Amino acid sequence: MLLSILQVVFSLGLADEHYLRTRTTGADAVRAAAGYWWPERAEGLCGVPADEIRRAAAILAAGSPAHGGHGTVILTGRGVEQGIRGTDTVTAAINLALALGLPGQPNSGYGPITGQGNGQGGREHGQKCDQLPGYRSIEDPAAREHVAGVWGVDPSALPGPGLPAVELLSAIGTDQGPRALLIHGSNPAVSAPDSQAVVERLRALELLVVCDFVPSETSQLAHVVLPVTQWAEEEGTVTSVEGRILRRRQAVDPPPGVRSELEILADLAGRLGSQVAFDTSADAVFDELARASAGGRADYSGLSHALLDEESAQFWPVPANGVSTPRLFAERFATTDGRARMVAVDAGNPTTGPDISLVTGRVLQHYQTGAQTRRVTVLDKAVPEPYVQVHPTLAQRLNIAEGDIVDVRSPRGTARARARLSVNIRPDTLFMPFHWGGSGCVNRVTEDVCDPVSGMPAFKLTDVTVTPALGQVC
Amino acid sequence: MARLVVAGHGMVAARFLQELSALGHDHDVEVFAAEDCEPYNRVLLTDLLMGTAGGRDLRLPGIEDPRIRVQRGTSVASLDRHNRRVRTSDGTTVGYDHLVLATGARARTVDLEGIDSHQPPTGVHVLRSIDDAAAIIAAASQARSAVVLGGGVLGLEVACGLARRTASVTVVHPTGVLMDRQLNAGACEALQTTLAAMGISCLLHTTAEKVLTRNGNLSGLVLSDGRRLDAELLVMSCGTVPETGVAQAAGLTCAPGVLIDADTLATEDPLIYAIGDCASPPEGSSGLVAQGWEQARRLARLLTGSPVAAPSRTPAPTDVVRVKGGLDVVSMGVNAAASTHSSQRRIQLLDASAGRFVEVVVDGDRIVGATAVGAGSTAADLTAAYTRAIAVPKDPAQMLIRPSDSAAGRTGSPTTMPESLTVCSCNGVSKGDLMRAWEAGDRSVAEVSARTRATTGCGGCSDVVAGIVEWLAAGDPDQTTSSGALEDDTQRKRDAHEMEMSRG
Numbered sequence: 001m002l003l004s005i006l007q008v009v010f011s012l013g014l015a016d017e018h019y020l021r022t023r024t025t026g027a028d029a030v031r032a033a034a035g036y037w038w039p040e041r042a043e044g045l046c047g048v049p050a051d052e053i054r055r056a057a058a059i060l061a062a063g064s065p066a067h068g069g070h071g072t073v074i075l076t077g078r079g080v081e082q083g084i085r086g087t088d089t090v091t092a093a094i095n096l097a098l099a100l101g102l103p104g105q106p107n108s109g110y111g112p113i114t115g116q117g118n119g120q121g122g123r124e125h126g127q128k129c130d131q132l133p134g135y136r137s138i139e140d141p142a143a144r145e146h147v148a149g150v151w152g153v154d155p156s157a158l159p160g161p162g163l164p165a166v167e168l169l170s171a172i173g174t175d176q177g178p179r180a181l182l183i184h185g186s187n188p189a190v191s192a193p194d195s196q197a198v199v200e201r202l203r204a205l206e207l208l209v210v211c212d213f214v215p216s217e218t219s220q221l222a223h224v225v226l227p228v229t230q231w232a233e234e235e236g237t238v239t240s241v242e243g244r245i246l247r248r249r250q251a252v253d254p255p256p257g258v259r260s261e262l263e264i265l266a267d268l269a270g271r272l273g274s275q276v277a278f279d280t281s282a283d284a285v286f287d288e289l290a291r292a293s294a295g296g297r298a299d300y301s302g303l304s305h306a307l308l309d310e311e312s313a314q315f316w317p318v319p320a321n322g323v324s325t326p327r328l329f330a331e332r333f334a335t336t337d338g339r340a341r342m343v344a345v346d347a348g349n350p351t352t353g354p355d356i357s358l359v360t361g362r363v364l365q366h367y368q369t370g371a372q373t374r375r376v377t378v379l380d381k382a383v384p385e386p387y388v389q390v391h392p393t394l395a396q397r398l399n400i401a402e403g404d405i406v407d408v409r410s411p412r413g414t415a416r417a418r419a420r421l422s423v424n425i426r427p428d429t430l431f432m433p434f435h436w437g438g439s440g441c442v443n444r445v446t447e448d449v450c451d452p453v454s455g456m457p458a459f460k461l462t463d464v465t466v467t468p469a470l471g472q473v474c
Numbered sequence: 475m476a477r478l479v480v481a482g483h484g485m486v487a488a489r490f491l492q493e494l495s496a497l498g499h500d501h502d503v504e505v506f507a508a509e510d511c512e513p514y515n516r517v518l519l520t521d522l523l524m525g526t527a528g529g530r531d532l533r534l535p536g537i538e539d540p541r542i543r544v545q546r547g548t549s550v551a552s553l554d555r556h557n558r559r560v561r562t563s564d565g566t567t568v569g570y571d572h573l574v575l576a577t578g579a580r581a582r583t584v585d586l587e588g589i590d591s592h593q594p595p596t597g598v599h600v601l602r603s604i605d606d607a608a609a610i611i612a613a614a615s616q617a618r619s620a621v622v623l624g625g626g627v628l629g630l631e632v633a634c635g636l637a638r639r640t641a642s643v644t645v646v647h648p649t650g651v652l653m654d655r656q657l658n659a660g661a662c663e664a665l666q667t668t669l670a671a672m673g674i675s676c677l678l679h680t681t682a683e684k685v686l687t688r689n690g691n692l693s694g695l696v697l698s699d700g701r702r703l704d705a706e707l708l709v710m711s712c713g714t715v716p717e718t719g720v721a722q723a724a725g726l727t728c729a730p731g732v733l734i735d736a737d738t739l740a741t742e743d744p745l746i747y748a749i750g751d752c753a754s755p756p757e758g759s760s761g762l763v764a765q766g767w768e769q770a771r772r773l774a775r776l777l778t779g780s781p782v783a784a785p786s787r788t789p790a791p792t793d794v795v796r797v798k799g800g801l802d803v804v805s806m807g808v809n810a811a812a813s814t815h816s817s818q819r820r821i822q823l824l825d826a827s828a829g830r831f832v833e834v835v836v837d838g839d840r841i842v843g844a845t846a847v848g849a850g851s852t853a854a855d856l857t858a859a860y861t862r863a864i865a866v867p868k869d870p871a872q873m874l875i876r877p878s879d880s881a882a883g884r885t886g887s888p889t890t891m892p893e894s895l896t897v898c899s900c901n902g903v904s905k906g907d908l909m910r911a912w913e914a915g916d917r918s919v920a921e922v923s924a925r926t927r928a929t930t931g932c933g934g935c936s937d938v939v940a941g942i943v944e945w946l947a948a949g950d951p952d953q954t955t956s957s958g959a960l961e962d963d964t965q966r967k968r969d970a971h972e973m974e975m976s977r978g
């Protein structure tokens with residue numbers, strides 16, 4: 001569908017040709033690849049009417065600055081990333097934004113909406129297995145040297161890229177894999193694909209330590225649980241998808257006996273015999289990350305808690321001179337020639353079915369695996385249990401009525417939940433929210449196949465069968 | 475290195491070369507292209523005619539592969555199977571180990587009295603190539619009246635394009651049913667409603683017999699029923715003929731395209747393959763590009779020794795006909811014009827004056843064909859159901875219209891709605907919760923919203939909540955007026971919004 005919107009943008013002359021000429025490379029190949037997907041052809045594959053595809057193109061173009069609009073932003077959610085062609089899909093969305101001349105223009109651009117509070121800020125500072133602070137690659141020798149310099153260690157002391165999450169989880173507790181795991185605020189026993197296999201792997205560990213502020217299915221498997229501060233009990237910052245850095249201040253005192261994660265890391269270093277005195281105050285650690293990020297893409301070196309406390313708008317990069325960048329890419333992109341690289345993608349070859357596909361996702365009331373939100377009475381009352389959203393047509397064929405308990409099966413496992421009938425879903429697709437553990441845990445069913453580029457698991461689109469359940473819901 | 479010669483560089487050959495290059499092949503490839511231009515997307519010639527695409531939007535992805543050489547403006551003139559070589563239009567001879575025929579098809583022309591085939595009058599055209607399209611566009615700018623001969627898919631697309639360019643457009647069609655390979659009388663009736671609204675006239679049961687000219691320019695037509703029509707532009711859309719001259723002369727059987735094996739795509743000569751519009755596979759050629767592209771993909775895999783199909787996945791069917799040019803017509807599989815098997819059920823909806831016809835053909839629990847005219851998004855649903863082989867509902871008639879997704883359609887009337895039904899899913903408010911709010915004294919949408927938070931999330935349940943409040947008011951003996959429920963929507967939303975704000 002994205003390729004088809006792009007086809008319409010090009011063929012109706014809605015593209016910002018000047019922008020494409022002066023600010024991008026690779027547009028010709030992208031234009032040609034989009035040519036395969038005229039709306040009438042795309043309609044047959046994606047089920048979105050050709051006229052709706054044209055209308056979407058017109059709406060996006062009308063808002064674009066090149067057409068005198070007040071701005072168009074193209075955002076992708078996690079859903080499109082979570083397929084074996086996730087990277088291609090996101091690339092198509094970026095190509096569309098570039099074709100419309102959006103990135104770097106007022107009120108316009110492209111952005112991925114992350115799944116967690118500060119998902120953006122965490123990733124920018126190395127919370128990924130192949131990155132260093134400042135959006136730097138752990139494989140880039142210059143980046144390694146800079147960051148090692150900030151920490152006063154030899155670059156060779158820094159590890160190489162680690163395993164992406166899904167690979168790591170299937171390696172733990174095996175002869176070749178890690179034997180001990182320290183988990184911070186994550187609940188892979190519920191959130192990882194093929195979750196029952198993940199539980200097996202977690203059980204096989206010699207040592208599992210979980211730091212969290214609520215009990216979770218994962219912490220119940222842990223040898224040691226370390227209670228940690230919740231976000232309102234600690235200082236810090238949060239970065240939004242637009243690159244805006246906001247101060248987060250402590251509002252309440254933590255209960256007695258609770259340490260911050262910084263304290264835990266410092267204590268752990270001490271126990272492991274490190275001579276380095278690790279800072280435990282958030283502002284000092286922020287300053288250290290700021291120094292480590294200097295010169296990187298997400299450069300925070302001109303920022304400090306004190307500056308952020310003044311509540312002026314700050315957008316990275318903010319280099320040491322303290323000049324914030326309210327609009328990223330206004331003049332150039334972060335490539336050697338300063339131009340955005342457009343990469344042609346195709347939609348692959350259409351095939352028929354699976355008969356029924358399962359999509360997982362969120363409901364408004366719950367957050368992630370529900371470890372926090374299931375404890376809030378109003379939220380728990382609003383959506384107390386997992387459910388399977390089914391189109392009435394499919395439900396009728398499968399002899400499923402509203403409220404029936406059904407089993408959703410894949411080769412990985414079975415999830416059991418109540419059926420909810422809805423016309424807001426395709427008749428060949430089921431939806432299940434992922435906020436629960438136990439027998440209704442949808443990730444018992446999902447497969448651990450990943451996008452080859454991003455390593456993102458394909459949570460969307462698992463081939464499943466569904467039958468009325470004979471037993472009771474557990 | 476094996477020598478591979480490709481005759482033709484149209485939509486299917488271009489796709490074949492792209493796939494071959496991407497798979498990593500070990501051939502020395504020589505491509506001969508009769509047209510002297512980059513390969514282009516012929517399907518979008520309709521858009522060119524409509525004015526919704528420019529010439530460069532038709533370009534197909536190029537390939538950079540040093541082992542693939544393309545000779546533009548050079549065609550394969552003859553084929554010597556015995557010595558495994560072809561002779562080209564410029565007189566050179568090139569040997570091959572494998573030969574791929576991808577010569578496509580040409581427009582069928584009909585002999586009309588008054589047309590000297592050596593010097594046809596100005597104004598008589600066909601549409602197959604980009605040059606044809608350019609010529610039609612130029613002619614249309616001068617012509618007041620245009621006639622399209624043949625009301626098939628392409629003819630109707632051409633008529634739609636011309637309707638934007640000339641004052642009068644008439645489609646002349648020999649049978650009583652337009653698009654008679656896809657439609658039946660009912661579907662045609664619905665389609666004519668739409669065509670009439672676009673200002674396109676249709677003359678059925680008749681055909682052109684003779685052209686009238688003035689100074690070498692077309693001026694009119696005489697039809698088989700004796701009628702005369704003004705026409706300064708005539709586009710013949712009378713079908714296509716596979717381009718098989720070279721194959722036929724070399725003794726390969728053609729009926730009507732070059733006969734090929736379904737699995738190997740080889741002709742009778744195992745070293746020669748044929749793909750696209752020039753080929754006739756056992757299941758027949760659809761004349762649609764999807765079939766040719768699937769053959770291109772398959773042949774590239776066969777020639778590089780790659781696995782042909784992913785296990786457990788079958789290629790999507792390639793016989794969906796979707797009319798372009800602004801006409802909402804789609805047909806697939808066992809369409810309205812096809813006869814059905816005894817095990818198949820045909821379910822129809824006809825609403826001719828509204829320009830709507832929908833039909834599905836079901837075999838067991840599968841949809842094996844469908845036709846939709848003026849059916850809006852139902853057509854897209856049917857196409858998706860057909861291409862993805864989705865099982866059909868127990869009552870297939872449900873596929874003829876989209877289930878209403880309005881609030882009323884979803885929940886039914888407040889009287890029959892179960893009390894436990896969640897009305898506001900953002901805040902988990904049921905009908906019962908609203909009833910209790912009423913019992914507690916709330917008398918307006920704003921009041922029940924303030925108490926229960928219904929409508930204060932996405933707001934999608936506003937109408938249902940208003941309906942329930944109205945129903946409660948109507949059933950409440952103390953309530954003589956239901957003004958609270960009927961307050962205007964804007965005010966209600968504003969109230970809900972203010973409450974949200976004040977809650978902080």
Ligand SMILES: Cc1cc2nc3c(=O)[nH]c(=O)nc-3n(C[C@H](O)[C@H](O)[C@H](O)COP(=O)(O)OP(=O)(O)OC[C@H]3O[C@@H](n4cnc5c(N)ncnc54)[C@H](O)[C@@H]3O)c2cc1C
Pocket residue numbers: 481482483484485486487506507508509516517518519520548549550551576577578579601602603628717720749750751752761762763764766796798
């Ligand atoms: C206006 C129009 C609209 C269409 N709309 C649709 C649609 O909506 N959907 C759809 O699926 N299909 C549509 N089609 C059909 C589609 O274009 C064809 O199915 C497709 O082009 C077939 O590709 P091909 O490569 O087999 O043939 P072609 O694209 O015709 O290419 C064959 C090429 O070979 C060249 N050639 C011929 N003989 C020789 C020779 N001896 N030596 C060298 N070169 C030679 C020809 O000049 C031509 O360039 C449409 C066609 C037209 C004309």
